[in-house]
Amino acid sequence: MKPFSATEAVVAIEAGTLTSERLVRDCLDRIAEREPAVKAWAFLDPVRAIAQARAADAAKGGPLRGIPVGVKDIIDTHDMPTGHNSPIFNGKVPFGDAACVALCRTANAVILGKTVTTEFANRHPGPTTNPHNAAHTPGGSSSGSAAAVADGQVPLAFGTQTGGSVIRPAAYCGVIGYKPTYGDFNRVGIKMQCHSVDTLGLMARTLDDIALFRGAVLKLPPVRIDRKQGAPRVGFCRSPVWDKALPDTKALLERTATVLSSKGASIVDVAFAPSYNDIIDDHAAITGWESVRNYADERLRNPDKMSTEIKEGPMKRGLAVTFERYVAAQRKAVAFRAHVDSLFEKVDVLLTASAPGEAPEGVAFTGDPVFNSIWTLAHTPCVTLPAGTGSKRLPLGVQLVGPRHADNHLLSTAAWVAAHLD
Template sequence: MPLANSDLIQLTASAAARLLQRRELTAQALLGACLEAIHDREPHVLAWRQYDAERAMAHARQLDQGPVLGPLHGLPLGVKDLFDTRDFPSAFGSPIYQQHQPDHDAAAVAMCRAAGAIVLGKTVTTEFATFTPGPTRNPHNPAHTPGGSSSGSAAAVAAHMVPLALGTQTAASVIRPAAYCGIVGFKPSFGLIPRAGVKSLSESLDTVGGFGRCVEDVALLTSVMANAPQWRALPDDARPRIGVCRSPWWDTASPAAQLAFEATISRMAAAGAYLVDVTLTDAVSALTEVHDEVMAAEAFKALADERLNHPQLLSERLKEMLERGARVTYEQTLQHRAQVASARHQLGRGFVDYDLLMTPSACGEADLGLQRTGDPLFSRVWSLLGLPSLNLPAGFGPQGLPLGIQLVGPVMSDTATLAFARWVEQALARAEQRRE
């Protein structure tokens, strides 16, 4: 008996992919269920800048009639409006580019299409992936932010409008929206996924990542863009050694976030994980300010045309950031790079004793109101160091909104990080079943 639309949209991308590969599910049926969810939920969530149901359905019919193209065959995909797309405008969250129509796909988008994905449309981003929000709302409560800058992508997956979506992270733009929306978000090691055709904000920080409903989903999506099929072969027995890192910012976490973190530690211990408390060195913990200066200085250069020729169309918050970036000197830039290299070396020595660091993903539940996208504090250092990081849902807070934990691996350890994260995910799921 065919699955009802309400059941189809609950499928993980990985489960749907297996059915599609075996021809036990059609691309048209899955897309139809997603379009029904968009019809029902988009007026309240506002995750999409633009989508094209007719074009997507034509693509789905073509896929159903032809051979299986690849691991993403028949999966609807949301694309953050920071990526160039040949069939949708790319506005980058700015009025400057409202009529901008690329004639090509970003490399990551092209690779997803070649693997069989159906690009359903463009999801809302903040202004140039910075801090001025778009209209998107949190699917769990529309009075709250979904986070930024990959707001539309996270909200679309959380609202079951698509099983997968592309995002980018410069500070916390994958991890925080995933935490706020209660889904899995993965930011790979810096440089493993091509950024060609993605609007640049920070040359040494911008990283392409993705959203799904489980670790297997984000491994499936990002493996295609990284040309890393081994990410899809995740073992079931990768029991990690976990470094528990409450971090120097622990006091900024809400009581609910702290409680969820401690509860996760208890569940990991009960599941047999090796746990060790980790205290960051002063050199590592000082990197939050370095990240802020690096991001501002590189944005000042990356957005040169926009600030010089269209300053009246930039938000005040962005102009303030660019002004700060202009004050970062060449000598400070060299000092920043030396600090990052030293801290990466120090932290790398610590990863001899543990496989993953576990920290909060965000300061707490999603902020009330849509004027701000939340604090990126808990991800800044890991973004600056270029480390793979992943959000796992970790229950709900007193406002009924999701909370998350962040798992961070050593640089270029993405295969192992995904495997260890899957073990953690499954251990948490087993603990939740026992509680029920």
């Protein structure tokens, strides 16, 4: 049976044809069947989950009506360990909930469990596999969230993005990933990696579910996606890293632009000013400087419990960034955001790649975030839509980027694009 979307489940629960307990039990059954292969969960307590569902059914109401939510394991939960995929935090239960978790509980959600992350949401992977082919990565760092949503184990899940950790795994697993405008979602209770760019994101199987979830996290009424809006003005932005795109992705983006044009969208090529062709290097300088300092305690008190991968990679590179380089990158980032804002004077949305291609083989490498880091630095809202498969029959996605603080319009535009791609 096809799993309920969150929006469908809310309607059914309100109609009395479904209960939160039944929905949670169905999710737990799916997890029991598939967890040995997918390995999406860092912590799961079925007894606790069912008790929450019964309480949600008794309470009635609330925007999320007892819908189960997966929480990336760098996000604090007062009643479950937050392990960060690190032996430093193994089994440690925080004193309270992250703001986003508390707001979901207020909306009458069920916090189903904690999903696998890479170590400190960086590069060292956990055990999660791609649900479409276990020989391939699900992406990272929000590995478990993307895989669990794609596999029908939970309808909604949190991810976070410093480089490409929401959009890329969502694309690899064939679900919808949404990174909001920087700063819209509260980050209290989320393990900080880079304070200038870290962004809480959402994963779901439908855009309506993203809108519902977003409303709960903002403690606002759900966004009503406008499916009557006219054809958008689309800027095809290959970006300065277009040479990193594999043939499947290049063909997909070109084909998408052609299809949308045939459906009435205005398509124009959009490019960055030449002075921003190396903006990806500025993202690396900012995140390198900040991450090595945000992990000062772990790095100095427990170096033996950090992976060689993180110590010899991000930490070593971060220590090599001078303060002068960091400041210069921050100044350039401010100018870059203004430049990106100006791109939207003539288009409604930018069309670009979600990832270089299909999910790489193996689970040791979670993929290259090069097509996401630019937009994370730009602070723009982004959404990836499933858009078929590549040569290995694994999912591909297209990424839509909107102007800052125009997330509602981006979601409506994404709905238009998705409808016409179908």
